[in-house]
Amino acid sequence: MLDERPKGRLVIAASFIIAFMLTAMPLPDWALAWRPCWVAMVLIYWCMALPNRIGPGTGWFLGLLIDVLQGTLLGMNALGYALIAYFVQNSYQKMRVYPLTQQSIVVGFYLLMYLLISLWVRGVSDDPEIGWYYWMPLITSMLLWPWLFIVLRDMRRKFHVS
Amino acid sequence: MLTCNRRIFINTLFQKSPFANIKIIVLVVLSIIIMILDHRQGHMDSVRSLLSTAIYPIQYVVNLPVKLAGSINDAVTMRSYLLDENNRLREKHLMLNSKLQRFEILEAENNRLRNLFESSLRLKERVLIAELIAVELEPFKHQIRINKGGKEGAYDGQPILDATGIMGQIIHVSPFYSDVLLITDPNHSIPVEINRNGLRAIAVGTGQKNVLQLEHLPSNADIKQGDLIVSSGLGHRFPAGYPVGTVKNITLDPAEPFAKIIVIPSARLESSREVLLVWPREEVRYQKSNPKDFAFHDAR
Numbered sequence: 001m002l003d004e005r006p007k008g009r010l011v012i013a014a015s016f017i018i019a020f021m022l023t024a025m026p027l028p029d030w031a032l033a034w035r036p037c038w039v040a041m042v043l044i045y046w047c048m049a050l051p052n053r054i055g056p057g058t059g060w061f062l063g064l065l066i067d068v069l070q071g072t073l074l075g076m077n078a079l080g081y082a083l084i085a086y087f088v089q090n091s092y093q094k095m096r097v098y099p100l101t102q103q104s105i106v107v108g109f110y111l112l113m114y115l116l117i118s119l120w121v122r123g124v125s126d127d128p129e130i131g132w133y134y135w136m137p138l139i140t141s142m143l144l145w146p147w148l149f150i151v152l153r154d155m156r157r158k159f160h161v162s
Numbered sequence: 163m164l165t166c167n168r169r170i171f172i173n174t175l176f177q178k179s180p181f182a183n184i185k186i187i188v189l190v191v192l193s194i195i196i197m198i199l200d201h202r203q204g205h206m207d208s209v210r211s212l213l214s215t216a217i218y219p220i221q222y223v224v225n226l227p228v229k230l231a232g233s234i235n236d237a238v239t240m241r242s243y244l245l246d247e248n249n250r251l252r253e254k255h256l257m258l259n260s261k262l263q264r265f266e267i268l269e270a271e272n273n274r275l276r277n278l279f280e281s282s283l284r285l286k287e288r289v290l291i292a293e294l295i296a297v298e299l300e301p302f303k304h305q306i307r308i309n310k311g312g313k314e315g316a317y318d319g320q321p322i323l324d325a326t327g328i329m330g331q332i333i334h335v336s337p338f339y340s341d342v343l344l345i346t347d348p349n350h351s352i353p354v355e356i357n358r359n360g361l362r363a364i365a366v367g368t369g370q371k372n373v374l375q376l377e378h379l380p381s382n383a384d385i386k387q388g389d390l391i392v393s394s395g396l397g398h399r400f401p402a403g404y405p406v407g408t409v410k411n412i413t414l415d416p417a418e419p420f421a422k423i424i425v426i427p428s429a430r431l432e433s434s435r436e437v438l439l440v441w442p443r444e445e446v447r448y449q450k451s452n453p454k455d456f457a458f459h460d461a462r
Contacts, residue, residue: 075196
């Protein structure tokens with residue numbers, strides 16, 4: 001039977017762990033603001049590839065871990081990630097057939113939504129005013145998306161994750 | 163068999179859980195509840211420290227190359243350089259020791275005088291050295307993460323110093339590490355006094371690197387460029403008498419009721435790799451019931 005037993009749990013876990021490491025990696029000062037939203041991108045990929053396995057629940061938990069890692073208000077990233085996963089799950093059929101450039105625009109759109117939610121939460125929880133560089137991860141994430149997509153797709157095919 | 167397979171395939175392709183909408187609503191509500199609980203200081207700390215044990219290995223591995231580079235650097239440093247440094251440190255040690263002797267005499271005298279005024283003695287603090295494991299967890303917050311946590315007895319609100327001054331205070335304690343809010347974070351303020359005349363003020367972070375601001379000091383306050391600002395110990399969070407910064411410039415705007423006073427922190431917030439955790443002892447400065455003490459304080 002097809003798809004009775006989920007396969008490649010380790011591969012998915014490994015991809016998320018690497019994404020977390022890239023998020024925690026020390027960077028020089030000027031590059032800090034440019035760090036792409038690695039975990040969100042990997043989450044979008046797996047939601048698109050395996051919508052029946054990775055969804056808002058996983059996204060929510062990963063967001064909570066990001067909150068702990070970055071010391072932000074607990075639940076801020078969880079909210080954003082759950083919503084990203086929800087929207088990707090609702091549109092994965094369309095996203096799969098888009099060409100890569102169009103895909104990165106859609107990914108950028110979802111990340112914009114996530115950043116707006118975070119901005120709103122920061123505003124409500126009286127965080128300091130935030131400069132223009134708050135939006136920089138959006139640009140780097142969109143530029144890196146095609147590359148990340150191809151790497152993860154090849155990994156998924158190689159290890160027969162389904 | 164083939165049709166069966168295809169049907170399942172189609173099913174999985176267009177499968178959408180009927181509960182998807184309910185699930186996302188539950189998750190959103192849950193997130194908002196958690197955020198509110200976390201914002202109200204400390205209700206979610208147990209959850210945070212539980213999750214932090216899952217995060218710590220990742221942070222540890224990521225930090226390994228930095229550590230490794232440091233140890234390689236140590237291993238290949240030239241012998242002559244080490245000797246040179248050793249000499250320099252020895253001289254400095256001697257110098258500091260001689261200063262310390264004077265300081266100890268002063269401290270004893272101070273305690274004796276305090277005794278005369280029937281106020282409590284200043285006790286020595288317990289300290290522990292910690293190392294940074296991450297700087298700038300997030301670009302918009304002035305936070306660092308250090309490698310000592312609840313296991314070593316760190317607690318929420320514990321003051322953190324470096325060799326030259328006050329750096330900040332702990333805001334989250336996890337078993338293996340803790341997060342420190344630096345004094346330059348816009349959400350941080352510290353009660354201070356001017357070392358020269360004991361004028362009290364509050365130093366507030368500005369969000370800019372290495373810039374603090376003294377708030378609510380009137381334009382005619384006795385404050386000069388270059389004045390040393392030390393912690394006043396009011397509020398019982400920071401120990402008294404540690405340097406916080408020096409006054410860099412004072413802008414008097416006739417339209418504003420208060421002077422704008424910019425202070426540069428003494429602590430090397432950007433470059434310290436080793437920091438000190440301090441356990442201040444309970445300290446009562448002057449007994450408030452005794453009017454004589456007030457008189458003494460005002461006359462100072």
